[in-house]
Amino acid sequence: MIIYEAKSIAVEKGIHDFTGSPLWCYRFMRPCGLAMHTKTRIAQKMPEEYESKILSFHKFVSDARKRNEFEIGQIGNMDEVPLTFDVPSNRTVDLKGAKTIVVKTSRHEKTRYTVVLSCCADSTKLPPMLIFKRKTFSKEVIPRGVVVHVHEKGWMDENGMRVWVEKVWSKRPGGLLKKPALLVLDQFRAHISETTKKCFKEVKTHLAIIPGGLTSRLQPLNVSIKKPFKVFM
Known part of the structure; x- marks a missing residue:
């Protein structure tokens, strides 16, 4: 785009021997403080008045904790x-x-599955749940401490949420005693459906739903867990 613009300016000024080579472009960029970069992740666009929404969410969680x-x-x-x-x-x-x-692979670099991570505010890490893209369970031996679920698209749905509540959330320390709990979730459809809310109500769990567009600021897993987890993997 720089070369294209430079050629247009050259034509306007009557300069006909300007070639606009890549070497010229790099020489032009250097004193201007420009450089080639690899793209970073797409930043989440903050909603309007996001600061007030963040404060409102913090207040909601604080009030809910005092009340319950x-x-x-x-x-x-x-x-x-x-x-x-x-x-x-x-x-x-x-x-x-x-x-x-050439970087050799197993040809499964596009074969996806889903890991469900969860933690508590006292730093307790709950067992991960893996959701594989299949219709039936594998006959492989599953390591202890890991919950496995299957879905034809390899993603979370209402049934997956029910399995997670039964096999992970309900078995957290204090879960079998049905102690009152608060769970922070984003606005993903399966998290907030009526069926899912009913499952949480049965185990005395209140929900704190993060306002749309603010998971990068308000979700603990997004802020401090998911990136190092992906790097480790």
Whole structure:
């Protein structure tokens, strides 16, 4: 785009021998403080008056805790993380001067599954739930401490939420005693459906739904857990 614009200016000024080569472009960019970069993640667009919405959410959680006397270990957060079976690196070792660099994979770098992570405010980590894209359960032996669910699209739905409540949330410390709890969730449809709300009501769990567009600021898993988890994987 820089070269295209420069050529247009050259034509306007009657300069006909301007070639606008890539080398010229880099030389032009350097004193202007410009450089090539790899794209970063797409930043979440903040809604209007987001600061007041953040304060309102904090107040809602604080008031709910005072009103219901939730123990710190009974305040939780849950979210889904999409992953692939193969996570190839963009870097590898090869001979100096190699023109073409090939990174070998298992051909499953696009085969996705979902990991459901959850934690409590007292730093308790709850067992992860894996949702695989299949219609039947695998005959593989599942390691202890991991809950497995299947879905034809490999994603969370109302049935998956019911399984998570029964096998993960209800079995947290204090869950079997049905201690009053507060769970922070985003506005994903399966999280806030009437069927899901009924499941949570049965286990005495109140919901704090994060306002749309503010998960990057208000969801603990988004703020501090999911990125290092993905890096580790």
